[in-house]
Amino acid sequence: MNAVRKWLLTGLLVIVPGVITVWVLHWIVSTLDQTLAILPEAWHPDRLLGMHIPGFGVLLTLAILLSVGxxxxxxxxxxxxxxxxxxxxRIPVVRSIYSSVKQVSDTVFSDSGNAFRTAVLVQWPREGVWTVAFITGSPATEVACYLRDDYVSVFVPTTPNPTGGYFVLMRKSDCVELEMSVDVALKYIVSMGVVVPPAPVLDDQKR
Incomplete structure (x- = not known):
C-alpha cells in the first residue's frame, strides 16, 4: 500500500502541473480568439480557409497591440x-473607473513603474509571524503628514493567489529587505513555500 500511495502521489506531481498549464493556455487562446469578432465575417479564417485555426485570435491580438503601441x-x-x-x-462615472485602472496599469506595465520594487520580510498579521511582502512605494503626501517615522507602502499577497492581498503602511525599519528577486519571491509565495529560493551568493564583505 505504501508503494501504491507513493506512485499515486508521484503521478499527481507529474500530471497535475501539465494539465493545469494546458487548461490555462486553452483558456487564454479561447478568450483571445473572441477578438475575431471585430473582423468582418468574410475575413474570418473559418470562411477564408474553410477550417478553424485555434490561436489565430492570439496573433490578431498581438498585431493590434503592436499597431496601437x-x-x-x-x-x-x-x-x-x-x-x-x-x-x-469628463464623463462622470467612466472617469473614476478609467483613471483608477490607468494608474494601476501605468504602474505595473510602464518601464518607469515602481510596482513591486523589492521583496521584504515583514511581521504579518501579528508580531512573531513572518511573511514575504513587496514594497510598492512611499505613502501619499497627505498620509505621510500623519506618520512620524519613515514609512513605506507594502503589499502583502495571499497564497497561493498573489493577485489578492493587503495594502499596509509599515515602518521601513520593520521591513527586512531580501536579496531574492521579485520573480523568485512570487514563485515562493505561489508554491506556499514548497519551491525554496536558492541561497544568496555572499560577497567577500558579507563573509
Whole structure:
C-alpha cells in the first residue's frame, strides 16, 4: 500500500502541473480568439480557409497591440491618447473607473513603474509571524503628514493567489529587505513555500 500511495502521489506531481498549464493556455487562446469578432465575417479564417485555426485570435491580438503601441509611441499618437484621456475624464462615472485602472496599469506595465520594487520580510498579521511582502512605494503626501517615522507602502499577497492581498503602511525599519528577486519571491509565495529560493551568493564583505 505504501508503494501504491507513493506512485499515486508521484503521478499527481507529474500530471497535475501539465494539465493545469494546458487548461490555462486553452483558456487564454479561447478568450483571445473572441477578438475575431471585430473582423468582418468574410475575413474570418473559418470562411477564408474553410477550417478553424485555434490561436489565430492570439496573433490578431498581438498585431493590434503592436499597431496601437507603434502609433501611440510617436508624437501624433501621444497627442491622440492625451485627447482621448481628456474626453474620458469628463464623463462622470467612466472617469473614476478609467483613471483608477490607468494608474494601476501605468504602474505595473510602464518601464518607469515602481510596482513591486523589492521583496521584504515583514511581521504579518501579528508580531512573531513572518511573511514575504513587496514594497510598492512611499505613502501619499497627505498620509505621510500623519506618520512620524519613515514609512513605506507594502503589499502583502495571499497564497497561493498573489493577485489578492493587503495594502499596509509599515515602518521601513520593520521591513527586512531580501536579496531574492521579485520573480523568485512570487514563485515562493505561489508554491506556499514548497519551491525554496536558492541561497544568496555572499560577497567577500558579507563573509
Amino acid at each position: 507603434a502609433v501611440a509611441s510617436n508624437f501624433v499618437g501621444r497627442k491622440l491618447v492625451s485627447w482621448g484621456d481628456a474626453v474620458i475624464s
